Amino acid sequence: MKLHELTIHHAHELLRKKEITALELTQAVLARIEAVEAQVGAYISLFPEEALVQARAADKSLAMGTCGPLTGIPLAIKDLICTQGLRTTCASRILENFIPPYDATVMQKLKAGGAVIVGKANMDEFAMGSSTEHSAFKPTRNPWELASIPGGSSGGSAAAVAADMCLGSLGSDTGGSIRQPAAHCSVVGMKPTYGRVSRFGLVAFASSLDQIGPLAKDTTDCALLMNAVCGYDPNDSTSVPEPVPDFTTFLTPGLKGMKIGIPKEYLPAQGLDPDVDQAIRNAIRRMQDLGAECIEISLPHTRYAVAVYYVIAPCEASSNLARYDGVRYGFRDRQADDLIQMYRRTKSQGFGPEVQRRIIIGTYALSAGYYDAYYGKASQVRTLIMNDFKQAFERCDLLLSPVAPTPAFPIGEISDDPLTMYLSDIFTLSANLAGIPGLSIPCGFSRNGLPIGLQLMGRHFDEGTLLKAAYNFELATDFHKQKPRL
Amino acid sequence: MKIKKSEVEHVAHLARLDISEALLEKFALQVGKILEYIDTLNEVNTDGIAGTSHAIFLTNAFREDNIKEHMQRDLALANAPEKEAGAFVVPKVVG
Numbered sequence: 001m002k003l004h005e006l007t008i009h010h011a012h013e014l015l016r017k018k019e020i021t022a023l024e025l026t027q028a029v030l031a032r033i034e035a036v037e038a039q040v041g042a043y044i045s046l047f048p049e050e051a052l053v054q055a056r057a058a059d060k061s062l063a064m065g066t067c068g069p070l071t072g073i074p075l076a077i078k079d080l081i082c083t084q085g086l087r088t089t090c091a092s093r094i095l096e097n098f099i100p101p102y103d104a105t106v107m108q109k110l111k112a113g114g115a116v117i118v119g120k121a122n123m124d125e126f127a128m129g130s131s132t133e134h135s136a137f138k139p140t141r142n143p144w145e146l147a148s149i150p151g152g153s154s155g156g157s158a159a160a161v162a163a164d165m166c167l168g169s170l171g172s173d174t175g176g177s178i179r180q181p182a183a184h185c186s187v188v189g190m191k192p193t194y195g196r197v198s199r200f201g202l203v204a205f206a207s208s209l210d211q212i213g214p215l216a217k218d219t220t221d222c223a224l225l226m227n228a229v230c231g232y233d234p235n236d237s238t239s240v241p242e243p244v245p246d247f248t249t250f251l252t253p254g255l256k257g258m259k260i261g262i263p264k265e266y267l268p269a270q271g272l273d274p275d276v277d278q279a280i281r282n283a284i285r286r287m288q289d290l291g292a293e294c295i296e297i298s299l300p301h302t303r304y305a306v307a308v309y310y311v312i313a314p315c316e317a318s319s320n321l322a323r324y325d326g327v328r329y330g331f332r333d334r335q336a337d338d339l340i341q342m343y344r345r346t347k348s349q350g351f352g353p354e355v356q357r358r359i360i361i362g363t364y365a366l367s368a369g370y371y372d373a374y375y376g377k378a379s380q381v382r383t384l385i386m387n388d389f390k391q392a393f394e395r396c397d398l399l400l401s402p403v404a405p406t407p408a409f410p411i412g413e414i415s416d417d418p419l420t421m422y423l424s425d426i427f428t429l430s431a432n433l434a435g436i437p438g439l440s441i442p443c444g445f446s447r448n449g450l451p452i453g454l455q456l457m458g459r460h461f462d463e464g465t466l467l468k469a470a471y472n473f474e475l476a477t478d479f480h481k482q483k484p485r486l
Numbered sequence: 487m488k489i490k491k492s493e494v495e496h497v498a499h500l501a502r503l504d505i506s507e508a509l510l511e512k513f514a515l516q517v518g519k520i521l522e523y524i525d526t527l528n529e530v531n532t533d534g535i536a537g538t539s540h541a542i543f544l545t546n547a548f549r550e551d552n553i554k555e556h557m558q559r560d561l562a563l564a565n566a567p568e569k570e571a572g573a574f575v576v577p578k579v580v581g
Contacts, residue, residue: 101561112502195542208540237547238540305522318501325502327574329565342577356503360494360517363501376528379537384530386538419519435541462543 003028005483009220011167012069015062022062022072025167026055026116029074031117033165036486040148040177042142042160044079045087049370056117060356061114069224071114071230072111076166076182078157079120081247082128082201083107086117091125091135092205094324094331094350096210104201105236106212107227108168113228118166120155125352126321127177129153130424134354135413141411143484144185144451151181157215158185158250163486168225169215172204175309178213178438183403185455186442188222188470189215193434195240198233206316207238209309209432218480219441219471223247227462242461250464251471255290260470261396262305266427273406279444279452282400283473290472297395297469299388302430304381309429310422311365313380320361324350356416357464386434389457393436398465399457401427403440407450431457443478451479488518 003025006014014020030048039044051074058072079466080090082100084107089095103111110117124134132140132155133319137189140155142148145164154171158181161169171178171192182189190213197212204210205351214225227248233243267277284294326346328333333345348356365374392399404424404479416421431438443454455475475481491514498505538539559572568575 098565101557195544234549238542240542240544274514287506301530304527304530305526308540309519311524312529316502322502326567328562328565328575332567334567337577339577339579340502341504343502344499347502348504351503353509356505356509357513357516359501359503360513362499364489364493364497364517364521367497367500374524375531376537378524379539380532380535381527381530382538383535384532386541418516419523422520432539442567 004032006167008069008073008167008224011073011275015072016067017363019156022055022116022140023052025072026051026118026417029118029166036163036165036307039105039141039486040143040159040163040165042090042156042163042165043076043119044091044122044156047117050086051116051118051331054464055145056360058114058116062453063358065380068113070228072116073117073167073423074118076119076157076160076170077107077171078154078171079119079344080123080172081106081170083117083120085362086120086244088203089118091123091137092351092355093136095214095332098329102201105198106234109228121169122156122159122425124153124155126203126317127172127174127353127445128317128354128358130176130180132156133417134352137350139213139411142400143486144186144407144449145408146434147410148450149184149411151184151408153217155176155181158182158189159189161185161187161215161217162190168217169222170212170225170229171215172198172212173204173432174209174212175313175432176425178215179403179428179453180425180437182215182322182440184408184451186482187215187217188219188480189213189440190226190387190463191431191438192226192230192258192463193355193437195238196230196242196461196463198231198236200233204320206313206317207320208394209313212213219249219467219474220251223467226320228312233273243485245464247467250468252468253475254474255292256288258292259396260287260292260469261298261392261399262294262298263302263392263399265299265403271405272402273345273446274445276402276406276452280454283443284400285455286473286476287469292475294400295396297392297399299392301381301384302389305385305430306426308381308433309379309425310361310476311374312382312433314362315359315366315375316362319357320356321359322409354418358436385430389434389436397458398469401441401455401457403427403453403455407446407448407452427455436460437463437466441470441473444479488521489514
C-alpha cells in the first residue's frame, strides 16, 4: 500500500486503528513530492520541517484518542490563503516575500482539526486565469499530460491532489477556479454557496464572487473538508449565519425521486468538444439508471454570463488590488522619488500582465461616464441570470452540465489570447454570479486520455444534494480511482 | 477601435499603473476586443431590472462596539518595505 495514494477517510481509519502513524503518512507524502514535483510544479512553497512537527503533534492526539477526521492528514493550501508565519505570495511578485501576521479563518479551523500543512500550491496570479500559466513563478503541469495545463486558477491544488502530493487541498473559486482545474485533473472540487465559508484571510480578487472550497480525491473526502471549513464567521461580514449540516450524512445510496435539470444552453451544438459531449451524455444516462429523473430546462441568459463576469470581476478586482501600493506590505520600487511615481512603478513591476489588464478593464468600466454602461448594465444582467436559476430550481433539485467545453489545452496555446481564455469559463461563471454551489467530479477521459469533469449545481446552501448525487455517481463508476502515470 | 492607446494610458494613470509604450499598444488591442465582446450585453433589455451586487440576501452585519484584542504594532509593521519609529515610511509627499 502506498500511503500517499490514500484518501483522507481511508487514512483516518488506518490512523485511528494505529496501523499507520501520522509521521509515516506525512513522510510518504513528502517523499512523493520529492519524486514528482520537478515534473508537475504544483507548489510555490514547501514546509517539510513544519509539516513533520505537525505530524508528530497529530500522533500525540491520536495516542490520546482526541483526534478528528483531519488529524494528521497532509494538505496543500492554495497560496492566496493567509498562513501565519508561512509565506503567502498569491503567485505574484508583489507579495513574493509576504509573511502573513495572522491565519485565515479556514486555517485556524484546519489547525484546530490537527491537519498537517505540507505546502502552498501554485495558482494564476491573484487567481486571475484558467490555466495556472499566469503564475509569476512557474507554470504547473497537468499530471495526466505534462504538456497540458492543469486548469486554473487553483491548478497547483488540483495537480497536487491528482498526483498524490497531498491527500486533499483548499482552493478558491471566483469563476470556476476550483471546478475547472478539478475537472482537468480528474479530482473532486466544490465551490460552496457564497457566504458558506469565511473569506477572512483569503486574499481578495472579486469579493462578491470569491469562495474557498475543497479539492479532494473523492466525494467523501470533499464532504469531510466541507465539514471542516464551513460556518459563520463574525470576521467576514458576508459570511452567512446558516446552520452547517454534517455533509457526510448525504452520502447515502439511491437517487430515486431526485430531479436533475439539463440546461439546454450548456450542451451547445457547436463549441463543445465531442469527447466532452459524449461523456456528459453518458453521465446523464448513468444518473437515470441510478433512479434520477432528468429533464431539459432552460437558462436563457447563459450566453451573457462571460460578458457580465468580465465586467464585474475586473471592477471588483481593480478596487481590491488598489491596496498593493508598496506602503504597508509587499514589493516597493525604491527608485521612485515621489509618492505617485512610487505607486505606479511598484504596481507595474509587481503585477503581471493579466492582472494589469484586468485592472485596466475594471478601472475603465468604473470610470466617470462609463459606470452605467458597463458596471450598471452587467449588474442588471446578473439579476436576470440569477432569476434563470431561481426558475430552474422550481422544476428540479440540481443542474447537470459540463465543467469546461474542452479537456485541458496545451501549455502556451492560448495564454496570450485573453478573450479565448475567458470564453473557456462559460459553464462555471454563472454559479459565482448567482452565489449557488457547484461541484465538479470526474466523469470520463478523452480519446487522448485527458480527464473530463461533470458539473452539478444546486440551490443556495444545498451542497448536500450535490454531494449525494456525486456520491452515487462515484459508486457506479471508477473514473475517480484512476491515477495519472508519472 | 473600441479603446484608444491614449485612453488606456489615462486609465493606467487613474489605476496608478506605469505601463510601457509597447504594452499600452497591446493592451489597447486586447482590451478593445474584450470591450467589444462585453457590448453584447446591450442586446439584453434590462428596463426596470434592479442590479445585483451581492448574490445572497443579507441584512447589515451590525455588532456591539466593544474593544477587542487587535494586532500588535510590531506585527502590523513586520512586512513594511520601510518603517521608522513605529510608522510606515513613504516618499516625500509635500514639497
